[in-house]
Amino acid sequence: xxxRVYVMLKNGVLDPQGExxxxxxxxxxxEGVEGVRQGKVIELDLAEGTTEATVTEMCEKLLANTVIxxxxxxxx
Amino acid sequence: xxxxxxxxxxxxxxxxxxxxxERAGADVSMVWHKETDLPAGTDIVGVPGGFSYGDYLRTGAxxxxxxxxxxxxxxxxxxxxxxxxxxxFQILTETGLLPGALxxxxxxxxxxxxVGLNVATEDSVFTAGYKKGDEIQIPIAHHxxxxxxxxxxxxxxxxxxxxxxxYSDNPNGSVADIAGVLSANRRVLGMMPHPERAADAGHGGVxxxxxxxxxxxxxxxx
Numbered sequence: 001x002x003x004r005v006y007v008m009l010k011n012g013v014l015d016p017q018g019e020x021x022x023x024x025x026x027x028x029x030x031e032g033v034e035g036v037r038q039g040k041v042i043e044l045d046l047a048e049g050t051t052e053a054t055v056t057e058m059c060e061k062l063l064a065n066t067v068i069x070x071x072x073x074x075x076x
Numbered sequence: 077x078x079x080x081x082x083x084x085x086x087x088x089x090x091x092x093x094x095x096x097x098e099r100a101g102a103d104v105s106m107v108w109h110k111e112t113d114l115p116a117g118t119d120i121v122g123v124p125g126g127f128s129y130g131d132y133l134r135t136g137a138x139x140x141x142x143x144x145x146x147x148x149x150x151x152x153x154x155x156x157x158x159x160x161x162x163x164x165f166q167i168l169t170e171t172g173l174l175p176g177a178l179x180x181x182x183x184x185x186x187x188x189x190x191v192g193l194n195v196a197t198e199d200s201v202f203t204a205g206y207k208k209g210d211e212i213q214i215p216i217a218h219h220x221x222x223x224x225x226x227x228x229x230x231x232x233x234x235x236x237x238x239x240x241x242x243y244s245d246n247p248n249g250s251v252a253d254i255a256g257v258l259s260a261n262r263r264v265l266g267m268m269p270h271p272e273r274a275a276d277a278g279h280g281g282v283x284x285x286x287x288x289x290x291x292x293x294x295x296x297x298x
Contacts, residue, residue, distance in 0.1 A: 020184055021078050063133070065137065067169070067175075067224070067226075068179060
């Protein structure tokens with residue numbers, strides 16, 4: 001089985017990289033891009049039967065820094 | 077005073093930190109990250125700057141889970157002294173020994189230059205060699221030095237006088253201009269600027285020397 005973890009900077013934490021991407025899109029002529037947030041996608045190959053709770057624990061302990069990041073787990 | 081400097085794959089300020097401790101009179105051991113225990117009788121742990129584990133995942137995230145870091149956490153939780161510089165600060169926040177987190181610099185650039193730091197408290201072994209309000213010149217060299225703490229944490233840091241240093245002219249977007257913070261027991265310091273790079277006349281400045289000499293005077297051997 002696989003799991004996909006999405007890690008994003010929390011709302012309210014400035015994302016300077018996202019801001020730079022937003023600027024660049026404007027420069028390319030794309031109008032109306034009001035915000036860009038950049039995050040990470042982490043794909044895990046897991047033994048069958050691994051629970052969502054275990055993946056959540058992985059996020060809490062390592063995959064995300066919950067001081068500044070939020071995460072979402074998707075079991076595939 | 078016995079100092080232990082941790083060496084991770086990708087550390088590059090470990091020897092500078094060791095020399096700064098030695099010049100001040102400490103007996104220094106270099107400790108590889110795969111070790112599980114600190115040398116017996118370690119009084120202070122130095123977590124050096126660099127790019128531990130290539131900054132994979134997040135700066136400091138993998139190093140914080142290494143075997144030696146578990147011992148560093150135990151040492152600090154038992155009241156031992158520790159200081160993390162630059163990547164070492166990032167690692168100590170990732171272990172939870174220090175509050176907050178370091179984000180990408182607001183201007184997105186890697187910044188390498190000497191900056192003015194204000195000494196925000198004299199009340200720690202790390203800052204006792206300075207006077208509150210002193211401005212010292214210390215080099216920075218980082219891409220992810222933009223300190224973040226939520227409002228509640230920030231209020232606690234201010235209320236408990238745990239901000240060690242602030243930038244005179246904020247180079248990286250850190251909240252409240254914070255360059256370094258102390259743990260609740262004031263025995264763990266994390267700072268982005270490099271005092272060990274201002275500890276020899278050949279460095280172009282010696283404003284970091286007072287930190288290391290104060291440590292030797294104040295840290296009581298375990």
